[in-house]
Amino acid sequence: MPGLSSEADRLAHLLRRTTWGLTPDLVARATKLGRAAWLEQQLRPASVADREGDAVVDRFPTLALTSAQVRSRYSDGSWDVMFDLGKAALGRAAWSRRQLLEVMVDVWSNHLNVTCPSDNVWDNRHRYDADVIRRHALGRFADLLKAAITHPAMLTYLDNASSTKKAPNENLGRELLELHTVGVGAGYTEAEVRDSARILTGLTVDDDGAALYRPRWHWTGPVTVLGFSHPNASADGSGVVTAYLDHLARHPATARRIATLLARRFVSDTPPAGLVDRLAKAYTAADTAVAPVLRLLLTSPEFLASADAKQRRPLESVVATVRALGFAQARRGDDELEGLYWALESMGHQPLAWPSPDGYPDVATAWTSSAATLARWNVTLGIAAGWWPKGFAQANLAALLPRPRPATHGALVAALGRRLLQRPLPAAQVTAICSFLEVGTRTPVRADSAVVGWRLPYVAALILSSPVHLAR
């Protein structure tokens, strides 16, 4: 593991963790600003001009529709808008300059997962993305939580929309405790799960798909959950919901859980306990604000000591491949994003699509699958060679070759490796790729050598299949 002896290495480490992949342009801009200033800018995404990200959004006008408009324009249950959201998520990850925002959108989309696509959220899943996740991604967790739990998408996804005082449906009340806030080890009882579900009764969705509070469905009577007690005597329990969610968001167990979640995302699959403690304290001190926690985390000694401790998951690896190759988004149509979306299905990692409410796992052991590995190699070659996914603009591999052209195969593969990975490709791997080309490392490169011709996509794909590219 390389030590981070230079500021350039520390910056590259920060960028590997907080973005969807390094590009020469990103490294140059961040180097100019410096590590701290770059991070501050990313923590205030509105301050980052984002022509490329805006261009992605402009390609999917459906995402600006209200749920009512979706209902009037599409046949009932259509998945079109949900697919648009998935494709836009890929495009924003690949090309937005608000990279930390896009990373955090992914983090919260998984923490408060509403599977996209899934049947009952066809008209509102894109609103959940815009009005809940994106709006609060770098704000306060308490606000994010309240927006999420009361949103029609969550209310239908976890069945609260049909939960009544007569027969409360426990699905959302349970996952709120287990997944969204305090966690399964927090020591709540089954009676408290029932009270959690009772508090949420009344939160439902009207016939047009809008959020609706239905007092007649609300269970009244005293409730107690993990230190939260309320007489809950009024049929309008919306105030109880707000107080309950604020209580849960500020609960010490939630502080630890969010601290652990962020430390796992940004530091290690097994985050150091001391760091988690400090992050939990910062979360509480900042009254659940996310930015101060991230700032502390990303400048901590534990973070600096964790280079290469995380592995890219398939989604991160594939997006990083597109970014490394310098491919630009299509000027018309959405073939490239559609292709990426379905290619990721073969790796079990389409954006937003994890089928259960706990979100995609973020530890390497969950992703060591031979099938996903094989699919990743194939898709990497498919992208580099322009087979599939295809349709990118500026997909010119020759532009990646260093000038002047290195004299030997070994030097050329090494230079291409440094360009694509933004760090050295180990010598043994350079040698292995030369054997693939059936040449030696010292074999001279001529104008008609395969490596600068038809074999170039294969070499780029092999470099991007290196375990070095997998380190996050």
Place this chain on the structure above:
Amino acid sequence: MTSDCDCPAPPPGQGLTRRALLRTAAAAGALGVVTTAVGESVTSRYAFAADRAAYTGDVLVVLSLRGGFDGLGAVVPAGDPDYLRLRPTIGLPSGALLPLTGIFGLHPALAPLLPLWTAGSLAAVHAVGQEDPSRSHFTAMAELERAAPGTTLRTGWLDRTVGLRAPGSVFQAAEVGSTSPSAALAGPAPELVLGSIDDFDLWGAWDDHQRQLWTTTLQRMHAGAPAAARAAAGNALAAVRTTTALAAQAKKEPVPAGYPKDSELAKALRDVVRLVKAKVGLQVACVDFGDWDMHSDMGNADSGRMHDHLDELARCLAAFAADLGPLLDGVTLVTLSEFGRRVEENGSGGADHGHGNAVLLLGGGVAGGQVYGQWPGLADDDLVDGDLAGTTDYRQILAEVLVRRCGLASPGDVFPGLVPAPLGVVRPRS
């Protein structure tokens, strides 16, 4: 969890009530010793590998019904006087069912399985539970697949099972039809994750020479990778040669009739059969069939989510058995789910998370045509926190299958601390 005072008394010598759980917890010291023994057997298995005979037992197929399979809606206790009282909307009257034995009937959507039931290759065990029930999907699934309650073991039960055997081919233990492995396979013994046989190839390898170049290069590039990434890469590369041959062969042969079209489960089970027929060394196959978390709209005998899902399950399993033909004699399939569903229906036409559940077993060695297990009843006093009580520990079923069909000598090596109590649901392999 609430207190154990509302539990029914366990029958002597068996039962899996909270009281039994407390007894087990008291024996935690003894479990610690067993854990160590398992740990040693895992770490030393390579040293003895050469001495071990090649595996000759059944191919074990574990079909995971993820989301919380409603055993009460599949193998229906229609003769229980409390069943329709608690499920006035989603309950099925006995007249709508395919009668089995005693109080039980099959959901009519399972009709394709009836011939297998009659022929004695299909059995059910009812009121199956875990020693330490949880209504959390994630906790219940993790514990189900770890299958070592009261210990700190971090491996899955199938990993421990395979780890006791001589090292086999790359196909020895495989997750089929999915891109991520079951946690039952987690641990030091290698597993292959095979999305689909026909798609398992390197796109850049258009002939054997190219495949050789890719394989050698990727292998060398992963030599210094973190262990997990190196293993995944190594397994993928080792399997490619076989899968490409099988895919080429399939182009010449028609797909057998009976498998439902557009069913991922059908594709996965078909691939399992192909691996069995090709004799590539498959010993354990995990297949997923999810989407059982039916908090709403379960429906009735003729339509609804439960009907449609059971219909797909039944047609797939019937086609699987037919496709295997006589090879079914050497295959045992077991269904598992993290929990059953609440006995009383909710207000959404569904049922919330529960506990006791039904397990199905299919295979030539199954003593089928029977519903096994001790029925605890559905009267208020019989329920545990509103759930069907678990009277059979699911590990007893797995232990019996492993011992009688899969050559396991000592069940405690896989399920620490388990005192075997076979139900007789499978016959010893002859």
